[in-house]
Amino acid sequence: MKSLALRKTLAAAGISLAALLANHGASLAQEAVFVIATNEVGAPTYNPIKASNLNIATTLLFDRLVSQDADLSFHPWLAESWEEAPDGMSWIFHLKKGVKFHNGEPFNAETIAKWLELFKASENAYMTKAIAKVEVIDDATVKFVMSNPEPNLLYNFSSSYLSIIEPKSFVELGDNYGVTEVYGTGPFKLESFVVGQETVLVRNDDYAWASPLAKNRGPAKIAKLTLREIAEDSTAFLELKSGGVDMLLGVPTDFLTEIKAQDNLEVLTLPGQDVAYMPINVTKEPFTDIKVREAAAKAINQKEILDSVYGGVGEVANTFLISALPEADIDAKYKISYDPDRSNALLDEAGWAKGADGIRAKDGKPLKVSLWTQSDSSFRRLTEVVQAELKAVGIDSEITTFDSSSIRDQYKSGNQQLAIRSYNWDNADIIDWFFGGDRLGYPNVSMFNDPKAEELRAKAMTGSKNMAERIQNFKAYHEYVLSQFPMAPIYQPVTSVSYNKDRLVLPAEIHAPSVGATVIMDIEVKE
Amino acid sequence: MLAYAIRRILMLVPVFLAVSVIIFLILHLLPGDPIDNLLKVGAPVEQRTEMMARYGLDRPLPVQYAIWLGKLLTGDLGTAIVARRPVADLIGQALPHSLALGGLALLFSSVVGILLGFVAALNRDRFLDRAIMGGVLLGSTLPSFWLGLLLILAFSVQLGWFPVSGARSWSSLVLPVLTIGLGGTALVARITRVSMIDVASRDFVMLLHAKGLSPLRIQLRHVLRHALIPVVTILALRIGWILGGAVTVEVVFARPGLGTLLIKALNQHDYPVVQASLLMLAMAVMLGTLFGDLLQAAMDPRVRGALA
Numbered sequence: 001m002k003s004l005a006l007r008k009t010l011a012a013a014g015i016s017l018a019a020l021l022a023n024h025g026a027s028l029a030q031e032a033v034f035v036i037a038t039n040e041v042g043a044p045t046y047n048p049i050k051a052s053n054l055n056i057a058t059t060l061l062f063d064r065l066v067s068q069d070a071d072l073s074f075h076p077w078l079a080e081s082w083e084e085a086p087d088g089m090s091w092i093f094h095l096k097k098g099v100k101f102h103n104g105e106p107f108n109a110e111t112i113a114k115w116l117e118l119f120k121a122s123e124n125a126y127m128t129k130a131i132a133k134v135e136v137i138d139d140a141t142v143k144f145v146m147s148n149p150e151p152n153l154l155y156n157f158s159s160s161y162l163s164i165i166e167p168k169s170f171v172e173l174g175d176n177y178g179v180t181e182v183y184g185t186g187p188f189k190l191e192s193f194v195v196g197q198e199t200v201l202v203r204n205d206d207y208a209w210a211s212p213l214a215k216n217r218g219p220a221k222i223a224k225l226t227l228r229e230i231a232e233d234s235t236a237f238l239e240l241k242s243g244g245v246d247m248l249l250g251v252p253t254d255f256l257t258e259i260k261a262q263d264n265l266e267v268l269t270l271p272g273q274d275v276a277y278m279p280i281n282v283t284k285e286p287f288t289d290i291k292v293r294e295a296a297a298k299a300i301n302q303k304e305i306l307d308s309v310y311g312g313v314g315e316v317a318n319t320f321l322i323s324a325l326p327e328a329d330i331d332a333k334y335k336i337s338y339d340p341d342r343s344n345a346l347l348d349e350a351g352w353a354k355g356a357d358g359i360r361a362k363d364g365k366p367l368k369v370s371l372w373t374q375s376d377s378s379f380r381r382l383t384e385v386v387q388a389e390l391k392a393v394g395i396d397s398e399i400t401t402f403d404s405s406s407i408r409d410q411y412k413s414g415n416q417q418l419a420i421r422s423y424n425w426d427n428a429d430i431i432d433w434f435f436g437g438d439r440l441g442y443p444n445v446s447m448f449n450d451p452k453a454e455e456l457r458a459k460a461m462t463g464s465k466n467m468a469e470r471i472q473n474f475k476a477y478h479e480y481v482l483s484q485f486p487m488a489p490i491y492q493p494v495t496s497v498s499y500n501k502d503r504l505v506l507p508a509e510i511h512a513p514s515v516g517a518t519v520i521m522d523i524e525v526k527e
Numbered sequence: 528m529l530a531y532a533i534r535r536i537l538m539l540v541p542v543f544l545a546v547s548v549i550i551f552l553i554l555h556l557l558p559g560d561p562i563d564n565l566l567k568v569g570a571p572v573e574q575r576t577e578m579m580a581r582y583g584l585d586r587p588l589p590v591q592y593a594i595w596l597g598k599l600l601t602g603d604l605g606t607a608i609v610a611r612r613p614v615a616d617l618i619g620q621a622l623p624h625s626l627a628l629g630g631l632a633l634l635f636s637s638v639v640g641i642l643l644g645f646v647a648a649l650n651r652d653r654f655l656d657r658a659i660m661g662g663v664l665l666g667s668t669l670p671s672f673w674l675g676l677l678l679i680l681a682f683s684v685q686l687g688w689f690p691v692s693g694a695r696s697w698s699s700l701v702l703p704v705l706t707i708g709l710g711g712t713a714l715v716a717r718i719t720r721v722s723m724i725d726v727a728s729r730d731f732v733m734l735l736h737a738k739g740l741s742p743l744r745i746q747l748r749h750v751l752r753h754a755l756i757p758v759v760t761i762l763a764l765r766i767g768w769i770l771g772g773a774v775t776v777e778v779v780f781a782r783p784g785l786g787t788l789l790i791k792a793l794n795q796h797d798y799p800v801v802q803a804s805l806l807m808l809a810m811a812v813m814l815g816t817l818f819g820d821l822l823q824a825a826m827d828p829r830v831r832g833a834l835a
Binding site: 047051052124161195232236241404410430439 | 565567572612620621672679695778781
């Protein structure tokens, strides 16, 4: 009798214990560990107003007014819809109702007014500079009165620097906002943050206002997300391989074959936001002659570089912009592609005759130029191939390598002739940044200062009333800049994300330019 | 002894000032400035001058130095320009990790190095001596990032004993400590061995043998004690190196630390952070030397006598 009772108790204890363990297992299964991209390592704060660099966790802690699809088109998020006045001088945003910050404060039109007021202290304040006045119409409607038309406003509102902060705690916490505590409306709340190490996020169970680009309308499927910072790519790869982490948000091309060889790992490729190019200094002999510039630009074999240097991963670049941008869709005659015959003909025409050693010369002077690059090994490799391709048409170039932190200052001297570099940006205003006549040296490495270009630039930057006009104006500016050959486009890399498919299920279609809140909302952890 | 200690400490003041001038100048004479890292695509041109003024970078260098030193003496390390955090916070976060890693690695290389050196000296020119010296030579010539990756492959990926990277638990310290420690072991072992052999040929050792003491006792109590004086000097000098020199290992094992902080700040030209980290490292070297000198004086009355 006694033993039966004991057995019963034991059984009961066993079953409940098993249930407890099973439960524990389930909660474990909803946890995931991601490694952030190496260029985001070391971001010191999640304060979008103060920070100069932000990592992916910012997109999970905060929401924005506008979201962006993979094709770079704009979609609602915390703003349900918007209207732009025909003259571009005012915008009305209709906000989503029922949105709450992590600390319980409501999100409404008043929040927008206070937030934009605080944003004026930011070094990125130029992003909202065109907004002269914020008028609160009702709780869910806000009107921006503009000082000048700003068709780029939607792009700015989709940037992580314009993540919507909770104004009250922002003021109260001061410098600690974004470090020890942070309150946004995003799908995840901050649990802990150690700079350069890891950020632990927990799910915001109240979340029901994801961007319509995400399938999931409720809270995120991952309950606890740890974002680790690993600066060394090999270490990150070994972590993924040994199951220590579930996803790498940035994988260098060199590792792709190794990853594809693993059964449990999968690679997701997204369009990149980088363009590698060769600026040509238009103020230095022999490149003061547009024929020599064109010849140098057309000597570069983009396809060969894509195949031999990058193993065919990515895309060739024929314009200055990433091809996803509408402003990159220009008249084919302005696109710059490999054309060795044209190169040779132009150099002959310009008076540079081929010598016995294959190097061209004019008036006894050989066609010898400098080719600058930075010390990172990927740049070195690319530069050596470019050097060989220039030589094929008779241009002798000498490579000079600078440390990547000091090369910008070297550019400011204006002594460069050719250089190999790359940029990362997904808006057409990058043309203004790199070819504006008032930024000679750096960022305008090409020292390009052309009156017609300046006219088109001003029109593109400030003379457009709406997006369609802006695209037209930027296309014209882009086409003109290309026609002057201040640079040669080379290559557009892709962004590769790698994950453990035994652990994670990714959405079938990616509706975002990069893996951020929209994608992570739909990621499931396998039980 | 006390007077000697006080004199040694006072001597640090001019050294500190000289070091601070050098650190400040080297950094500001380097091409480049932090503003380039702050300006975003699309920022208007005037913003540059505005920001230079905001951080006081438009003032003459001597004025900037005076302001920095003045604040430093009151314990204010300033605010990072690019990182936007108080520098003291950034260093406060990195330092414990560096101290743990550096301290344990120093301990490992001292204990293992002295032990190996001792064993090698006892077996001078025999097989064991050759094997140990060959082994440590190999260990010291392996680049630390490579050794680190090899250790990860062996112990984390294959055997699964330790985590690949991170600083979340004590077990994650094992591989980085081994990586740095193995490099230092070679130096310590070689110096211990050479110095033991040197001391063993002195007259007083002969006398001890003549007195009939057991050879092991002579080696342990007398020879090793004398032989440790140069070893202690070397170890003290390595304190500063171990704090800042672990950069590659910190990067490979994704650990935070002074080295990584310094490299990151150097790339961004974040002056206040670089200045403060370099100053920390310089102080570590200075204090390490001081500590070594004091220890040597405590161990060797002749040093005290010479300075008194």
